[in-house]
Amino acid sequence: MTEMQHSTASSRVKRRHLVAGAALGMLASTVGGLAGGIALGQSAALPQQKPSGRRRFDDKTVIVTGGTSGIGRAAALMFAAEGGKVVFCGRNVERGTRVEDEIKAGGGNATFVRADVRNEAEVKALVDKTIDLHGRLDVAFNNAGISIEKPLHQYSAAEFDDVINTDLRGVFLSMKYQIPHMLRTGGSIVVTSSSNAIATTANRSAYSAAKRGLVGMVQAAALEYAQYGIRINTLIPGTTDTPFIRRLAGMENLPDAAWHVAIAQWAKSHVPGMQRVATAEEIAAFALVLASDDHPYTTGASSSSTAARPRRRDRASADAASRHDLWQLRSASQHDGLAPASRLVARLSGHIASTIEAAMSYRSSWMTEELDVFRDQFRKYLAKDLAPHAEKWREQKMVERFAWRGLGEMGALLASVPEEYGGLGASFAYDAAVLEDLESTVPELTTGVSVHSAIVAHYILNYGSEEQRKRWLPKMASGEMIGAIAMTEPGTGSDLQAVKTTAKKQGNSYVINGQKTFITNGQAADLVVVVARTGEVGAKGISLIVVETAGADGYKRGRNLDKIGLHASDTSELFFDNVTVPPDNLLGGEEGQGFVQLMQQLPQERLALAVGAVASMERAVKLTTEYTKERKAFGKPLMDFQNTAFTLAERKTEAMIARVFVDWCIERLIAKDLDTVTASMAKYWCSDKQVQTADECLQLFGGYGYMQEYPISRIFIDSRIQKIYGGTNEIMKLLIARSL
Secondary structure (H helix, E strand, O other): OOHHHHHHHHHHHHHHHHHHHHHHHHHHHHHHHHHHHHOOOOOOOOOOOOOOOOOOOOOOEEEEEOOOOHHHHHHHHHHHHOOOEEEEEEOOHHHHHHHHHHHHHOOOEEEEEEOOOOOHHHHHHHHHHHHHHHOOOOEEEEOOOOOOOOOHHHOOHHHHHHHHHHHHHHHHHHHHHHHHHOOOOOEEEEEEOOHHHHHOOOOOHHHHHHHHHHHHHHHHHHHHHHHHOEEEEEEEOOOEEOHHHHHHOOOOOOOHHHHHHHHHHHHHHHOOOOOOOEEHHHHHHHHHHHHOOOOOOOOOOEEEOOOOOOEOOOHHHOOHHHOOOOOEOOOOOOOOOOOHHHHHOOOOOOOOOOHHHHHHOOOOOOOOHHHHHHHHHHHHHHHHHHHHHHHHHHHHOOOOHHHHHHHHHHOOOOOOOOHHHOOOOOOHHHHHHHHHHHHHHOHHHHHHHHHHHHHHHHHHHHHOOHHHHHHHHHHHHHOOOOEEEEOOEOOEOOOHHHOOOEEEEEOOEEEEEEEEEEEEOOOOOOEEEEEEEOOOOOHHHEEEEEEEOOOOOOEEEEEEOOOOOOOOOOEEEEEEEEEEEOHHHEOOOOOOOHHHHHHHHHHHHHHHHHHHHHHHHHHHHHHHHHHHHHOEEOOEEHHHOHHHHHHHHHHHHHHHHHHHHHHHHHHHHHOOOOOHHHHHHHHHHHHHHHHHHHHHHHHHHHHHHHOOOOHHHHHHHHHHHHHOOOOOHHHHHHHHHHOO
């Protein structure tokens, strides 16, 4: 293996390990977490540390109520093991001190505060102590609870109040003082209910009232605070092996061996269908999944224990109220007498608070869990490592090389190219995800990456020889080489059959002469696919020839064109003055195939433009929604004016229509069933609506929308080209009309 090949292979392995490592990290935490909530009758393991070394709760401050025993203790230990700075409370000082010592002995950060959640002053003091210690609050696990088992008429009023005050009012007080510290930074709150209470168990009326009330309170609070980035969810475990359950079963003095036999029999008689009880660690692991930023469950969810395996929901057919479901779970207490409402609460159902953001939370049908992991890591990388440079790139009219290499390391370049050529071996879904995330986070990169990955690479992949693929694609995948395609000429735009650039065979070489313009990546390109005439006039005389720009005599870059938008995307004139390339650089093996090759790749090229258009529309609506909720005129937010609300309602609706249509097109492309006419529809309609959305959203910003410091202004100027390149929208309509 040559040095170059070794370097490329090492880079490819590194990128695969990066993505695979993230996937394993999520898989370990998800499997371990879900097992605690769903695996009554299945074995379950605790979640493992992520291979990357970064833990889910590093630098996060966590409050755990009821943290001295049972599920709360397990959660406190696990949050600390995952890097959290844990402040936990309980009534028993001896147990609390023991748990604190246990966490610290393992290298964790924990503070025990004696607090009774029934006492408002003590709850407030707990939160205040947390802020004094760590300066912020990121996660709260409100788990404290008690139960008294007797028939309703035998309860004293004090006993009933004691259960309600601990299990329901205690959570209310906790959230009342926790939420204000999350309003600016966002956060996650997980509240423990009980599947036995939801399904209704005899002799526990106060407990059922409290735990059922929690579900309603959480869903209402979720609606109220989702707009602040606060996720509030209910965890509904089934019967779990805790000291509380042992006391409730009257078996607290049994040795462990006898307990496990007895509790299994007790569980089967009390909860039909149950095969075994869960462990506190299993339930706590599920709580960590719900609380983690790595698993952005929608707010307002109710996650129930089950005696069955989870099954994936068919998102395409999910009803509107639950289309954000990640898992549908069967209740541990399903029996004929269980009311439908009780069964309903036993699924993980999402309710988004902000009406504008609700539709934007729609999950594309082509998304997978593996792709979720990739996107999570990718978005963090974009926001942290690339977005801070965007302004500089706009000023210098070019993206720096390190960004291309970074994208290569992330596996974001040529994701749908097979692994043997440096890619990830994924489908176009990965390319679509990359383009969406770029447009949403660092739109300065979208156009260049789209041309490089979705267009140029696929000409080489589909029409290049094995030697050509191995020579160019690995370098493109790593970001070492940047690709461009040279179609447009000063006198030839949409009519590619009229290109005048020539590539004439002289001896054992092609000699290229001509001029190209409006070439994306033109200044940076190391490799240019040139549309040139090798034969007769018309389509049959066109071929695609690759020019490696380094050391190519006669190849000259013109000026970096001064555009009204896409300022960070280098767009150039290219000149070919007797540029000589070997015949091996011809794509397709024989001359005259270029026009057919161009036509065959049009569906993917135009769909890539539609993908970016949808992401831009969604971003414009999101930014404008946020602005109009904050900006006031005549004493009230702009969003309160009917014109503003109706305008955004229209734009949101069209963005959703575009999203669903483009998702369908992506599915067709992955199935190799997307035709040119449908792709033309997607390109034309989505880019048209993108420009309209940008215009109307900018209008709602007023004068500020005209200032370049506001992203909406850049969305406005960047979107206009979408109706022109990739085939003008007028040409798209012509192609569509021909199909009528």
